[in-house]
Amino acid sequence: MEKLTKEDVHPRIIEALLGADSDITVEDALENEMILNMGPQHPATHGVLRLLLRLDGETIIACVPELGYLHRGYEKMAENMSYYEFIPHTDRLDYLAPLSNNVAWVLAVEKLAGIVVPPRAQYIRMLVCELSRIASHLVAIGALGMDVGALTVFLWTLREREKILDIWDILCGARFTNSYTRIGGVANDIQPDALAKVKWFLDQFDDNLKECEQLLNRNRIFIDRLEGVGVASAKDAVDLGLTGPTLRGSGVEYDLRRAAPYLFYNEMDFKVITYPEGDCLARYFVRVDECRESAKIVRQILSKIPQGEVRANSPKKVLPNKAEIYSKMEELISDFMIVNFGINPPEGEIYSAIENPKGELGFYLVSKGGGQPWKCKIRSPSFVNCQGLPLMIKGHMVSDVVAIVGSIDPVMGEADK
Amino acid sequence: MEFKDLLIQKINDNLLGLVFTPVEFREELSLTLNKKDIVRISRFLKDDSELSFNLCEDITAIDWARRTFRFTIVYHLFSMNNKFRLRLKCDVDEEDCAIDSVSSVWKTADWEERETYDMYGIHFNNHPDLRRMYMPEDFEYYPLRKDFPLMGIPGSLPLPKK
Incomplete structure (x- = not known):
């Protein structure tokens, strides 16, 4: 300094x-x-x-x-590539929850192109979304603890997150930057080992999360550094456009999974966690409780997941299976057309948003009927949440800045696009 | 009555002389209106107790390159009580590249308008702090305009001397 x-x-x-x-x-x-x-x-x-x-x-x-030190111009790049080509780039937005970003992107494109996705694929998407929410919150909790001096909990939460990364490794062959979803479905069906590993993870997760919590919840230093620090009232939080745990920590019950349900969230039983205090400690509690709620959702998904296809069968818009490409003429042609010229959604514009771990991740797409989007706007939660920093930081000490930034949990890959 | 119809009726009743065209695509409602009305309608949509569009999700612009009105400013609003998303659109001409700022209505518009200014060079009147958001202050171009090349303009960003 x-x-x-x-x-x-x-x-x-x-x-x-x-x-x-x-x-x-x-x-x-x-x-x-x-x-x-x-x-x-x-x-x-x-x-x-x-x-x-x-x-x-x-x-x-x-x-x-x-802001702007990590600005890579993803919105410009999206205007110059097909809808399929942009999927790997969404991994690099919020790199702590790449699968969630993948899902947000394909949901936006499917809404624009009017593609109906088979239920099994939707359930798998929900599963990976909730797992990535747990993974992202675990990093947030651990890093917040580490920022205010509780180092051990970081190692423990990252140990739990490592197990989720292992599940992703089985599921799609990559631990980070997964690019697992496809327009019209997912890359491959979920393997029985992956499902078994998810089950195993859930069985031991509650106890392990409780252990991590016990390191913090009765830690005098941790509480003193967070309680009453960085307060944003409910009115200010809504006015500033904060979303995600930052908003729910201010006592506003707003969660897109409830407010504008996507996938099959309207069939899931879960609570929207809110804490009224609006300080850093409340945001921490929201994250911990949300981990539990996500685990609850994953359990319901495991019991409800239907059998069936994982990719929509509409050859003009969705990539056909490889076996069919090599054996059938029609599929070969559509594969060639999709890869070279992209899918051509009708002229129009849509805004599609999902509840990412950090908040509301939205994509605004404008199509002129071509293979590339005419305009793509990324509404990133970290960017908007950072706008709350001046309000929260004012009047506090320099050392509190660390706690406040940690409690908002911004990912600059997303905030800077 | 559906919320959509209520919304349109309320705007017609309360904001006299306001001309707008509603368009629906994929079950999303957009209203295209004149740019001079934007603050008036924003204030009404937020303050009306029944509509209460309290969350301004996003503000951005579209560069149409060859249309008479080159830019369109797009606002996405969400009403938490009614669980309804509304899109407002205003056309802006390249000659008079400015629109009134709504940051007095929603504080979140501050940064979003700064970002739009940074990327498209659209000026927001009465904005409290209209600086560039991402690009350096002395950058002369607007990167998301369609006439800005994808590879960038060589020499536009100062690099350390050899």
Whole structure:
């Protein structure tokens, strides 16, 4: 952390930090007021998030987040590739829950193209979504604990997450960046070993999560560092557009799985977890309880999952099976057309959103009838949640910034697109 | 009465002189309206107790490249009470590339409008802090415009000297 001179900072940031009515400049600031540059290379900011803080002593008076250090222009790239080609890129948005992003993308494309997906594929998608929610929340809980000084819990939650990655390894051959879903279904049917491993995981997960929780819930230091820190009231949270555990930690019962059900979530029995306090501790509790609810959903999926196809049979829009491509003329032609020119959804526009671990992940697609989207907008939850940082950080200490950023759990791959 | 019909009727009753065209595609309702009305309708949609579109999910723009009105600004609103999503669209001309900011209605519009400004160069009037979101401040181009090449413009980003 270094003291900045005026030349390093854009004048408008200075203006925002110092307030328009103040005549303090950086060079002749009051003795105990300074501007602190936190990040983008900072171990506690979970990626390349840069925060400019204006301090009075150690109290933060104003905070300006700066994004864009990981901007790769995915929206531009999406406009220049077919709908199929973009699936692997969605892995790189929220890289802690890649399967969830895959599902969000294919649901958007299917809505645009009007493809009906067989129920077994939908159930598998729900299964991977919930598993990735558990995996992502486990990292969030562990990293939050580590940020405020409880190191052990990080190792324990990552041990649990490792088991989920093993399931993904069996399921689609990759631990990260899975690219498992396909438009009209999933890449392959779920294997019996994978199902058995999911069952085994669930059987021991509750006890192990309880163990992790016991390390934190009665840890005086952990509670003291989080309780009453970074409060966002319900009204502010909605106004700022926060979603996911950050919003539910402020007591707003908003979960897209209930508010605008997709897949088969309307048939699932689960609770939308809310805590009214709106502080960092509430967000932590929401995540822990959501892990349990997700495990409950996975159990229901395992008992309800129907038999059948895992890919829709509509050769003009959905890639046919390899065996058919090599043996039948029609399928060969449609495979060639889809790979080279893409599926051609009708002219129109859709917005499709799912409840990702971090919040509402939405895709807005505009089609002009061609093989590539004319416009693709990614509504990423981390980006919008980071907007709540100035409000939450104001009035706290520098060391609280670490806890607040950890409790929002932004993934910069997603926030910067 | 369905919520859609109620919504359209309420807008007609309360906002006199507001012209809009409703379009439905894949069960999603979009209203295309004149850009001067955007703050007025946003304020009404948010404040009306029955409609209460309290969550502004997303703001973005579309570059149509060759149309008379080159850009369309798109707003996605969600009403948590009614569980209904609404899309508002306003056409903006390249000559007069500006629209009123709705950040006074929803605070979340602040960053979303900054992002739209950064990517398309559309100016938002009365925005509290209209800076670039992702690109450096001295970047001269707008990357998501259709005339910006996919590979980028060589030399547009300052690199360290050899």
